[in-house]
Amino acid sequence: MIGEVTLMNSATPGRPVMSGRWQSLVWLLATLAVSVAAVIASAAFSGAAAEREALDPGAFVRWALPIALTVHHLVLGVVVGCLIFAATLVPSKGTDTAEEDSAAHPAFTRVRTVAVAASFVWLGSVVVVTVLTYANLVGQPVSGSAAFLSQLTYFLTDLIVGQAWGAITVIAFFVCNLAFFFRSTTGLACTALLALTAIVPISLIGHAAGSDDHYAGVGALAVHWLGVLVWVGGVAALAVTIPVLATMGTTLVTKSVIARFSALAGVAFFLVLGSGVINAALRLGEWDGLLSRYGQLIVIKFSATLLLGAIGFTHRRWSITQVGSRSGTLLAWRLVIVEVLIMGAVIGVTAALGRTAPPVPLELEPAITPAEVLTGYPVPPSLTWYRWLSEWRWDWLCLAFILTAAAVYLLGVRRTRITGERWPRKRTVSWFTGIVLLVYVTCGAPTIYGMVLISAHTVMLLAIAVLIPLLLAFGSPLDLLRLGVPRRTDGSRGPREWIEARTPIVSSVVRNPLFSGAVLVLSLTLLYYTSLLRLSLEFWIAHQVTNLYFLIIGFWFMATVMRTRVKPRTRLRQILTIAGVAGIFLLWANMLAFGVSPVLEVDWFSSLDRTWGPAIAVDQQHAGTAVLLIGVAPLAVVLARFISYKSSSTSTGATDTSRSLPDAFL
Template sequence: MLRVTRIVGPAVLVAASLLALMVGLAYGGGADPRPIGDPGALVRFGLPIAKLFVNLGAAVTIGAIVLALFAFSPKKDEYHRALDVAASGAAVYAIAAGATGFLTFLNVTGTAITFDDQFGAKLGLFFTDVELGQAWLATTLIAATLTVLCFAVRGQILMVFIGVLALISLVPMAQQGHAAGTAGHDAAVTGLGLHLLFAAVWLGGLLTIILLRETLESGRIIPVIERYSTLALASFIVVAVSGYASAELRIGTLDHLLTPYGVLVLGKAAVLIAIGLFGAVQRNWLIGRMKAAGASIGRYFWWIVVAELAFMGIASGLAAALARTATPVPEELPGVPTAAEILTGEPLPPELTFERYFTVWDIDLIWLLITAFGIFFYVAGVVRLRRRGDTWPIHRTVLWVLGLLVLFYLTSGGVAAYQDYLFSVHMLGHMGLTMLVPVLLVPGAPVTLAMRAIEKRDDGSRGAREWILLAVHSKFAGVIANPIVAAVLFVGSLWIFYYSPLMRWSMTDHIGHEWMIVHFVLTGYLFVQSLIGVDPVPFRLSYPLRLLLLLATMAAHAFFGLAIMSNVGLFLADWFGAMGRTWGSTPLADQQTGGGIAWSLGELPTIALAITVAIQWSRSDTKDQKRLDRNADRTDDAELKEYNERLARMSGRG
């Protein structure tokens, strides 16, 4: 039965994917001949098939790596077999990506295949000078590198970086999807990127378990399935949310659901619901029965897993067909684009008022999910502590939740909607990310909560608790958590960001924008943690030195704001000065307002930090005095008597 499952599972996945792809292409017209410049049936059908195998290869690679890092023990053969599976998936990934790039060249240029120098020159030009060709060349090279690394590297720490490289390989594909060209570019890239990543973890993880079933020891399958089930549940939520967001961008209104694209989306949604039901049965019924039966796992379980894999194949095929089907909503903005539309891909919003800070939204799906999961897991940890009789201060929970809500607003609310058009709003968001959010999050002590609430593993594998401990105790964390280093990063990043090409990258590239958010939240968090943090750190300054460091930081921060206020030149003049904005203050006056925000409002959280440090200092002195008083009571003032006797002896000698 085990051998049959290992053969039938992948075969069912591929067959279901190809069948769903062919049906989707036939219904949606994704492979219909073009009236002008038709590349031929080979390209029309070969390109979506190649893209399907790109998705499947990426899924196997990423799913196997994630399971190796999260579910398998490096001390057991399962871990090494999983990396072999990842290497095999990466090989398929690389070959399929190369084929997709070649077929994309034929599809875009309409060039017939020949074996002369002219064809080779055109192909080389496509892969080196054309953005679309460069994307597929990069994907192919990264996938080939992953093949070698997954085969050669076995250390878990290095596999983390290889997993990050696998994640990076999805970026070029995310930037090529529907609506990733002009209107809705940022939301489209984010939605498709999240969809690709978590669908890969979901599908690839299940296929890896099937392929490694015989390798797993009789008692190992239960914890592995439990851990995969946790990953699958999170992946289902992200895939569902990102799928809805992407469909909303491409479909627009309800009447478009009756178009071929809309019907295929509905079909994929139905399949997704079915897969979710499979997962619910697995989590709520099968795992319990498996635990009750011990090592005995019936054939029905594996047939259910194969059926779930078949539905995943149908979803993969429909996804590949949707990528070739015309969307009801045009991908390009109608009419002649305005200056704001050329720069940002979005129409210029109406004039900013106080009300619009809270009524206009530009949801960033990444931070919506991060904040939602952050609140859920934190509250779940607190509930777990209370159920076993432990206590957790309520103010920590309140501050953590409030901090994540503020983070969500700054990345998705009115500040996010207007920061591309007004430097002052951009600076307001920056100050909130690097100063206000960390001041609220750090007192929540998330690392301490995780250490107390997450169960420790004893089978050699690493779960969330083990990875958090490894990160916190690493040498790199010890360096960047040093108070001096954290302060330098906190202040220095302000100057480097605004007076280097990093600012332009964050404004013109969505990935740069996401990097900016991560960077400023982390540098602010490290600085605040070094001053008032509850979580353990390798080294802390004394309270007087903390206040001195904070005062020096405040001075440098105020000087930064004054420098912007007095600047007569415009930051990114071809951006903020070229928006075609007819409302609000002039770009230079708005920039000076931004400097005032950095100088004034940016100091308010710093003052709150100073007050908190002073209060902690006072409480620390009170605790020390109480400790000394208790020691004196226990020893009958032995230290004081010894001190007085020593003074008496010294006086006698004098």
């Protein structure tokens, strides 16, 4: 039974230290105590809980709010970390063969149980934080009066801060229910993704979101929270898991779990460190901001992050090799506990920072132009040929995603070379060409001018949906994953298992080029000829989701139409799909160019007070040219290349497709 497992004391062989279940619980509670102590000390140091001259909510609210935030942040990390462990890092079944009728692995049961318990604590902490945040905002003590409850309802429905915490409450409610009912890795993985969506409302009301560049601040804060939750929660889940694995005598599984998390934690560490520096720069202003109380807490947090990185590096390089012996396993577990305690203190400091006034005030300059009201930025300067290259606005969320994808691809290429596989250089060049172009499209002129010109928006979106997926598909990242990542045999699901886990029905749909082409065309039609376009222009999160969606759909489409190891009937479908999508794009381009299509979002583009460039109707005609260049032309090249490849392979009787179009592992 899980409750009976013990770790052995290396100083006194044969003497059990404590039941594994209670040992993990004691240390998690100790971490919570350290976090609370850290937030109390930090709040006292920074004056975050000091009495206010006006609208003071009382000592209880002033001190309880940062403590409640600390609990919220900590248990959210535990929920995310345990769900990620259950979905990807620990075996889900109790046997090596992972048969469907085999019992759940004890480590899987443990992290799922902890995730369920932590999710209910998370839900309760969200409710407490919401009430305390409202009381602190209006400067009233918490009460059960009708007036207090009535104004709390207004806070939740009409104010951005209240709406954010209301959204987090809804997310926490669904997460705790889904985590309780789901027992499959697929269900728990979906629950983990749902829990991670809480990052969005948290980032929208954070300090960095109040900087002059609002969306850059929100993006950097979202990246920071993503890294923090994966890293902190993963370490907590590791502390819960090691006692179970250690007492089962599965040294190989224990080493594998630690090694897998070390790789994930390495990515999270760099996300936390890089985004933390950006957030600090946005809130500290000049260097003298480091001398403020806020700046000194930032220095403490930064130093603790570096220390945690050093401990994690020690894990990866040394302690993993010691797992197996009693003393080595105990030492690895103790290092994890040290990490958990330090992270708890950092979480406490973070909660106090959220309640501390930064050197750069949160109050933004009022929006004085229509463009600033609608987009958050003034109208960019007149678009000329050199401004297509000179205008940049860094989107830190997109940049973190892109750089991570580039780093993972490089590691895959390196691993294939180590294993003796030959990876074509042209595929690497194609992948990184697509990566560079993706950085330009999401952070450069296409996105900046896409907010004020429909032609630039069309360039941006079709590049993300057609041109960039074409380059990425030629890079064959899924083939690279197949070569560089071996299948797991311990019953857990890694990247390869998740990609290959398809039922015959789903597989036939995923591989069907007609279906992927229809989805791409239908998605573009719905975006441009419904209110979805206005939604993506008006809201930052809708813009990010739209870009990610079309990047995925575009890659899926390109991967299906460029598969080479297919039957003649499927090859005919591929040719017809490419020609059909290109024909629809050509029709769309003509409709835009000749004014047949209705003017898109005329209210939005006419309200920006743009004083340069073409009229809205003329600009939409230019969008037709963009469809020809970015949508039709790449598909025409693919079609010509595909037909020529088919002809040459038919005439020569060639059967080796590895040197031609990529199979994209579909």
